[in-house]
Amino acid sequence: MLFRQLEYLVALARERHFARAAQSCSVSQPALSEAIRKLEEELDVPLVRRGRSYQGLTPEGERIVLRAQRILADRDALRDEVGALRSGLTGRLRIGSVPTASGAAALLTSPFCAAHPLATVELLTDLRSTDMERRLRTFELDAGITYLTDELGDGFQTVPLYQERxxxxxxxxxxxxxxxxxxxxxxxxxxxxxxxxxxxxxxxxxxxxxxxxxxxxxxxxxxxxxxxxxxxxxxxxxxxxxxxxxxxxxxxxxxxxxxxxEPSRSVPIGLVISDREPTSVMARALARTARQLALASVLEQLPGASPE
The missing domain is CATH 3.40.190.290 (D-Maltodextrin-Binding Protein; domain 2)
Structure with a gap:
């Protein structure tokens, strides 16, 4: 079994279309299809429901995609860990934010980039909270900035940032x-x-x-x-x-x-990362930056921060 085969299967599950999955992996569609077919042979189980077009994954395929996502995330975490030991933190930090919190995201990403000049940041700012949670669980994001409410499911570490008013x-x-x-x-x-x-x-x-x-x-x-x-x-x-x-x-x-x-109401906004072990080195570094910031005190100085 090769990492490449798992990447292709994950891409197909994400794109739900053979051609788009192949394009996202920068390979031809026949090459992607053949790699997945060989993975099916190796595992001795059908992974994809095939027809004239993509029909979805089999139940076995759905289970294996979850495993593949975890394996690929662990591979990436290992690479980042080794890179950080060798030359400092490198790679790409992927952050998602609900739209209401994206205005404050720069207060977090700017000090992160200053502390880790070899790292880059990809910030998605138009995610609904449910989409963000799903992407964190499937390792498409390293961290999220969202509401710390009961709607947030289990399996996450949180770092409070400020109170939204x-x-x-x-x-x-x-x-x-x-x-x-x-x-x-x-x-x-x-x-x-x-x-x-x-x-x-x-x-x-x-x-x-x-x-x-x-x-x-x-x-x-x-x-x-x-x-x-x-x-x-x-x-x-x-x-x-x-x-x-x-x-x-x-x-x-x-x-x-x-x-x-009348009423006065505030809702906590915070950083959210996966609670899995080992935690992504990127996520750990961002959480460390967030804990060192006094982000709430910066925002409290804005007009409208609190009633007079």
Whole structure:
């Protein structure tokens, strides 16, 4: 059995298409198909349901893919470990972030890169929390930045980073703009643009509204926090955004960021890595960087960080 055969099987399970899997592995489709066929012969079990097109993996194939993902992750971890012993940390750190936390991600990746100049970072910032958890379990990511809530499953180590709170982002001419705080009830009566309902960041906002007995109906919904800022900039809409995003944009000209109260609510955001042993050397290094940071204190200095 060769690592290459396992890589091809994992790629096929991920892409669900022979041609795309071959392209992702930089080989021809016949070469990928033949390697998987030989793996089936060696294991003496069918792995792929074949037809005129890809029909999915057999039950045996699904089980073996999980093993293959673990074997390949351990191989990569071994390479990184040896490389770190020889010349310092090298390789690629893969981080996923929920959109609401991606504005603060640079506060973590920048010191990591400074501490490990030979390492590179790939940051995916548009992942839903469920997608991130799945990619961490299948070793497609080394770490994630997400909500530390009961929705997070077992099998992870966490490093708390900061508490997410929300501000009302509105036009400077709105009657609430010059107030020190605004209530969620007052915000609910404005023409709102919010994150999409499928996103955990939106579910957090909906829970706060529900706690106050409110159910606003936004006219515009999006999967991008940056798009919320763009919508408010038109002067037509108001929005509710995580205050940590003010680290990226500040409070743009013509807008105001007003802390929200009644109720006051915060949700922990943190770094998440697999709890498996041995832990990826990349994940360990990032967790060490996160523990050394005072990220929360940096964000607390932003306007809208806490009600006055």
């Amino acid at each position: 929300h501000v009302l982002l509105t036009s400077a001419v709105d009657e609430l703009a010059d107030r020190p705080t605004a209530t969620w009830a007052e915000a609910s009566r404005l023409p709102l643009c919010l994150l999409s309902p499928s996103m955990q960041g939106r579910r957090v906002i909906d829970e706060v509204f529900a706690e106050a007995g409110l159910r606003p109906e936004p006219r515009v919904e999006t999967d991008s926090v940056a798009a919320l800022f763009a919508q408010v900039r038109t002067g037509r809409w108001a929005s509710i955004v995580p205050y940590a995003w003010l680290h990226v944009f500040g409070v743009p000209h013509g807008m105001r960021a007003v802390p929200l109260v």
